Amino acid sequence: MRPIRLVLPVTALLLCALAAPAAAAAPTASGDWTAAPASGGGTRPSSDGRPYFYLEGPPGTVLQDTVSLSNPSGAPLTLRLRGAAAYNATDGGFAVRRTPDPWIALAAPEVKIPPHTRADVPFAVTVPPGAQPGDHPAALVAEAGGREVGVRLQLRVSGPTLSALTVESLRVDKAHGLIRYALVNRGNTTLAPRLALRVDGVFGRALDRPAKALPVELLPGQRVELSEPWAHPPALDRVTVRLDVTADGGAHATAGTSAAFVPWGAVAGAALVVLGGAAAALRLVRRRRRRAGEPVEMPLPERELAQTGARQ
Known part of the structure; x- marks a missing residue:
């Protein structure tokens, strides 16, 4: 609608x-x-x-x-x-x-x-x-x-009121630089939620945002999809994300998730360098063996051809 x-x-x-x-x-x-x-x-x-x-x-x-x-x-x-x-x-x-x-x-x-x-x-x-x-x-x-x-x-x-909410579907959207989540009003009063965000990694705290008012008025029984920008996440780390949401009337909810950041492009490049270095080292060893007169292993067809020539 x-x-x-x-x-x-x-x-x-x-x-x-x-x-x-x-x-x-x-x-x-x-x-x-x-x-x-x-x-x-x-x-x-x-x-x-x-x-x-x-x-x-x-x-x-x-x-x-x-x-x-x-x-x-x-x-x-x-x-x-x-x-x-x-x-x-x-x-x-x-x-x-x-x-x-x-x-x-x-x-x-x-x-x-x-x-x-x-x-x-x-x-x-x-x-x-x-x-x-x-x-x-x-x-x-x-x-x-x-x-x-x-x-x-x-x-x-008129009657008893209840202020309650939950945080759902928390995830890190690496492609768009966002932390996405959903808020659900589980009570019967309209809520003005406040959000605090913290991200801790292996190498220390990556993000720490104190509680702030969200630009949303959450109506009873409603679910909304929201996000927090994260423009500069770590290049290499494993982090734990924690959200704390509060509202008047005693409403409080928390949620957590984890995410790993690995620079796969750099890892792939390093792997290629290592493989290339290993191949170059192997070629160098073979050249040295030939110069020293050491036998060099040959493929089977070439061995058979050498043995045939010796009989003649």
């Missing part, structure tokens, strides 16, 4: 359309329309500028919020809306499903906004009675003219 660029998380239901002030800016392209959480909504109300929607409640409840859609252009705008569950793309990016999320109900799936106008659209999230506790990330997606904008919705179902 094609990931959709998400500006912010969202959930909404249609409320009203408000005319813009008379001193509005000059008309702009219709692609300048925006979607954002309306002020004062959600489970944790706040002033303007909410970065995303946050809703929390127990199973069986209905939660409500509002999304604001602005049309600063001088032409009417029609926006199509849908709620969608979120997931991690293979590389860790935040993406949303193409199919509507059945938990999210919009007041209107399509909204017509006059020029220089903002429309506030309410929406509701119905948490099923049997919903599992923890985070259920989603987004409210607005689309017009081939452009899609997603506003993130952080939904948490």
Whole structure:
């Protein structure tokens, strides 16, 4: 599925359309329309500028919020809306499903906004009675003219939470100068993992990177493929690679693997030199024996020919 660029998380239901002030800016392209959480909504109300929607409640409840859609252009705008569950793309990016999320109900799936106008659209999230506790990330997606904008919705179902992860498929990719691995979120909360990397070899420590935040938000139940660059590995060594990954809530995982670095080109060249030297030494020994009158072993056909000539 094609990931959709998400500006912010969202959930909404249609409320009203408000005319813009008379001193509005000059008309702009219709692609300048925006979607954002309306002020004062959600489970944790706040002033303007909410970065995303946050809703929390127990199973069986209905939660409500509002999304604001602005049309600063001088032409009417029609926006199509849908709620969608979120997931991690293979590389860790935040993406949303193409199919509507059945938990999210919009007041209107399509909204017509006059020029220089903002429309506030309410929406509701119905948490099923049997919903599992923890985070259920989603987004409210607005689309017009081939452009899609997603506003993130952080939904948490009340109940026990567990932060847990594992590191899998750790390997050294020598051809591309990378250390590859996979992270899997085994808990029910969204994780912001931190990674520490260490590589020890026979000749000492080859790499030591302290813990750093990874550019990924790992959603519950998701697996992502990641890598760390290793531009200058040793030419000759056997190393042990160790990854330590941590996240808030006590999540911690480690993994290790080993790899051997051998300069096969140089080894092959040295072997050819040794073989060439051995062959030259053998030829030299044979020449010296001939000069000293020592018998030189000949192939069988030549021996037989020499014996025949002696009888004659």
